[in-house]
Amino acid sequence: MVPEKMIRRVFSLAQLLFFLVALPLSAGAEEPFSFDVVVDRARELAGTPFEDRSRTIPDFLLDIDYDRWRDIRFRPEKALWKEEGLPFQLQFFHPGLFYDRGVTIHVVDGGRAVPLPFDPESFDYGANGFKERIPADLGYAGFRIHYPINRDDYHDEIAVFLGASYFRAVAKGHQYGLSARGLAVDTALPSGEEFPWFREFWVLKPAPTETFIKVFALLDSPSATGAYRFIIVPGAETRMDVSTVLFQRRPGAKLGMAPLTSMFFYGEESNGRRGDFRPEVHDSDGLQVRFDTGEWLWRPLKNPSRLEISAFQAVNPRGFGLLQRDIDFDHYQDLEAGYERRPSLWVEPRGDWGAGHVELIEIPTELEMHDNIVAFWVPRDLPQPGEPLSLDYVLRWTPPRPVEPSSGRVVATRMADGRLQGARKIVVDFEGGELEAIGPDAGLVSVVTVGDGARLTEKQLRKNVVTGGWRLVFQVVPEEQGKLKGVFATGRPPVELRAFLKKGENLPDVLTETWSYSLNF
Numbered sequence: 428m429v430p431e432k433m434i435r436r437v438f439s440l441a442q443l444l445f446f447l448v449a450l451p452l453s454a455g456a457e458e459p460f461s462f463d464v465v466v467d468r469a470r471e472l473a474g475t476p477f478e479d480r481s482r483t484i485p486d487f488l489l490d491i492d493y494d495r496w497r498d499i500r501f502r503p504e505k506a507l508w509k510e511e512g513l514p515f516q517l518q519f520f521h522p523g524l525f526y527d528r529g530v531t532i533h534v535v536d537g538g539r540a541v542p543l544p545f546d547p548e549s550f551d552y553g554a555n556g557f558k559e560r561i562p563a564d565l566g567y568a569g570f571r572i573h574y575p576i577n578r579d580d581y582h583d584e585i586a587v588f589l590g591a592s593y594f595r596a597v598a599k600g601h602q603y604g605l606s607a608r609g610l611a612v613d614t615a616l617p618s619g620e621e622f623p624w625f626r627e628f629w630v631l632k633p634a635p636t637e638t639f640i641k642v643f644a645l646l647d648s649p650s651a652t653g654a655y656r657f658i659i660v661p662g663a664e665t666r667m668d669v670s671t672v673l674f675q676r677r678p679g680a681k682l683g684m685a686p687l688t689s690m691f692f693y694g695e696e697s698n699g700r701r702g703d704f705r706p707e708v709h710d711s712d713g714l715q716v717r718f719d720t721g722e723w724l725w726r727p728l729k730n731p732s733r734l735e736i737s738a739f740q741a742v743n744p745r746g747f748g749l750l751q752r753d754i755d756f757d758h759y760q761d762l763e764a765g766y767e768r769r770p771s772l773w774v775e776p777r778g779d780w781g782a783g784h785v786e787l788i789e790i791p792t793e794l795e796m797h798d799n800i801v802a803f804w805v806p807r808d809l810p811q812p813g814e815p816l817s818l819d820y821v822l823r824w825t826p827p828r829p830v831e832p833s834s835g836r837v838v839a840t841r842m843a844d845g846r847l848q849g850a851r852k853i854v855v856d857f858e859g860g861e862l863e864a865i866g867p868d869a870g871l872v873s874v875v876t877v878g879d880g881a882r883l884t885e886k887q888l889r890k891n892v893v894t895g896g897w898r899l900v901f902q903v904v905p906e907e908q909g910k911l912k913g914v915f916a917t918g919r920p921p922v923e924l925r926a927f928l929k930k931g932e933n934l935p936d937v938l939t940e941t942w943s944y945s946l947n948f
Contacts, residue, residue: 498553529566604769611683623648683803835939858896878923
């Protein structure tokens with residue numbers, strides 16, 4: 428029998444050998460660490476073939492179910508920097524189940540980056556009997572950041588980086604909802620989606636008085652590599668300043684920048700769901716886009732019967748995001764999920780992004796556990812492989828922001844059967860801005876646009892004396908089937924609808940954001 432002390436010593440030597448071998452491939456301790464080190468690493472990586480590191484975790488860890496993976500718990504007393512009393516602490520995730528590869532995590536202190544060794548003693552394996560089989564060089568699956576965001580005496584989890592290039596954050600008083608990603612590649616294309624992953628992280632050790640933390644990441648995939656810098660400032664609105672430098676490995680890929688991923692099961696437009704007591708179930712209820720022209724657009728989300736992709740063309744967009752605008756508990760009635768406490772996520776470009784489009788992808792789902800909503804920016808022009816694509820932006824994990832836009836906002840979209848056969852009745856409520864101060868006889872005008880495949884039959888705009896806002900009600904009826912162009916084999920194509928309110932006939936007097944919807948008959 429090998430003595431226990433000897434086993435521990437062998438593990439320690441194995442860890443040392445692993446990281447000595449890994450150092451030449453990473454931002455090494457030979458030079459001071461900076462963002463340029465990660466950029467150079469991404470540039471070099473783009474010139475080499477992609478190395479698929481999936482399923483490098485032992486099979487016995489990948490074959491466990493969700494409950495067994497959740498039973499592997501990080502010991503809070505082992506949190507990085509806990510003993511030093513720093514404002515931020517890091518805890519780590521164990522590979523297994525969906526997380527089929529380890530990531531290298533460096534701690535940067537005094538300008539030097541040192542890899543953080545995997546430590547199985549930092550985990551409680553619960554009822555799992557495989558602790559002694561865990562490799563010493565397994566690596567972590569990801570990490571989470573803790574900070575006293577709600578109480579001075581407790582470090583709450585405020586951000587997490589786990590799985591592919593996914594990450595999430597919360598603001599004060601929130602719980603986790605939608606996710607962001609480093610990059611989306613070929614999403615919703617027939618060829619299949621590619622999922623880049625953050626293979627290395629560098630976390631700068633914060634000073635005792637700092638209220639922000641810096642995280643750097645190296646992204647890798649068959650189509651692209653990238654360097655990322657996140658400056659994370661938790662608070663009533665948790666802000667992430669993001670810098671990205673991407674390099675294509677191959678031309679022709681569809682790259683989605685600043686991608687957001689959320690869940691929409693059903694909302695007020697469907698008047699509930701048969702068999703469910705909850706009026707609404709969603710992490711986000713709409714896509715908002717701010718154009719360089721000054722127009723604001725609101726697109727209520729839906730759970731479609733078939734895949735739907737919408738593109739909103741823009742030049743130098745000023746922002747877009749998936750928002751949870753409805754934060755009324757009575758509209759959800761879910762004490763466990765707490766959908767009214769899910770954050771909105773707003774992307775604010777830094778500088779000019781040029782021409783392209785904001786893309787919204789809505790995927791049908793029968794389960795609320797599925798993230799079926801994706802939104803991102805698609806640049807029209809991409810540099811050649813080897814040339815950098817640099818985009819900077821701010822991510823705001825935030826409650827609804829009532830000051831943006833300053834004009835009237837859409838607060839509800841409802842649907843019903845119309846008066847004519849086959850018609851649909853749409854009810855849109857606008858509130859905010861100047862609307863509450865405008866009386867019922869002010870002569871407001873509604874502008875409704877109906878795309879190909881349907882026609883407007885009725886329209887009514889009236890003051891909502893209960894809320895102080897205005898309610899637009901209109902009906903649309905499908906055109907005859909034989910007159911439609913490009914009818915899908917499964918039925919009619921969706922019809923694009925738009926509406927906004929204004930004073931008089933002059934467009935500069937627009938009072939609200941533009942409501943936009945894709946209607947299926």
